[in-house]
Amino acid sequence: MIVPRRVALRSLFALAVTAFTGGALARIGAAPPSAGDPLAGGERSADGPVAFDEMYGGRHIRGMRGPSGEPVVLVDGRPLHLMRCADGGWVTPVDHYESCPTPLAATRAAVDELGPAPLSRYAAGHGGHPGGSPRGVHT
């Protein structure tokens, strides 16, 4: 690879000798908020149905606009985080590997996989910080 071999080896060894105490990972805590625009490109008519209120798969699903115009979804009254994909579609934390054309389609796809239990706090926004934004790229 283009990395000098010695550099790569040193880094992997560094990993192997790094003390890894139980719970160390737990301290990886809250990330600073990202400066990103949550809608990445703003509103488009291709957003599809954002407002909906229906029973689907035994769940009450509701879609609406949030305070800054972003689509917000509730499943049996609990928030389901919608994330925008580069192809214009949407994914939810329940079904991560499928970009759906509309918030409604993404919500239905999530309900299809949910099982009987209510949504958890993680479904509302990853790890408690909506968007799940990790800490920045450090250069």
Place this chain on the structure above:
Amino acid sequence: MAYTRKNQRDLTSAERKRFVSAVLELKRTGQYDDFVRIHIDHYVADGEGKLRVAHMCPSFLPWHRRFLLEFERALRRIDPSVTVPYWDWTRDNTPAASLWSEDFMGGNGRRGDFQVMTGPFAYAGGRWTVRHGMTEQAFLSRDFGRPRDPITLPTAADVDEAMTERTYDTAPWNSTSRSGFRNRLEGWAQGQGNERFRLHNRVHRWVGGMMLGGGSVNDPVFWLHHAYVDLLWSRWQARNPSAGYLPKDPPPLGDPQYRKVAALHERMSPWNVTPAELMDHSAVYRYA
């Protein structure tokens, strides 16, 4: 001295047992759930205008390589003989595979609620309570092959096709990159129905249940799946010694991916390591 990651089908029953025991011990101490949290926290979709390091981006492969190394390190503190086995899903591609046996990963979820009822990770065993999932469901769930709209595991031919790529990744460095090994292997594709799920993504889809969402790490088969993904990358690297990680330089100001992806020498959360540092694993582990 590098240790060896083996094909899970070649493990002895003693090796299977030791792997499972170490995973259960990690769960008991709470460390396993820290790994679940890390994966949840780093899922960022590529239309959100935020930095992505784990999915839908060039560093998908090095990020998961490091994630596996951290997990393996934690296992080996418990039992130094343990390494992460890999699941070659092109070969062990049915629910009848020994992978899913009672002494290893356990089997499929049951009808109705998809609850896994067999093996060490069944809820009733008392040692595998899901704490960080997308629902309040405390049991591990699976739905092999999604019977209501069936999907099969990727084939060796699918893998071979991705292996023909000669470039690591291409702009726009996300799920819409039309070529490049990374997105071929990660598995975002255009098309209809099941065509949209390729390789890595398709395996998550096939296992179903918790493997489908942000809490996929709750299913221990996550590690065996990603070890095989890592093996494929390693094999691709060996076949393409001059094809390095891309982008080498950060996308410049004005590029839509400016500050959204990790270039070769940029650091990835949460470990502050660069993709460059993860290119060569041969001093730490090898694949059998």
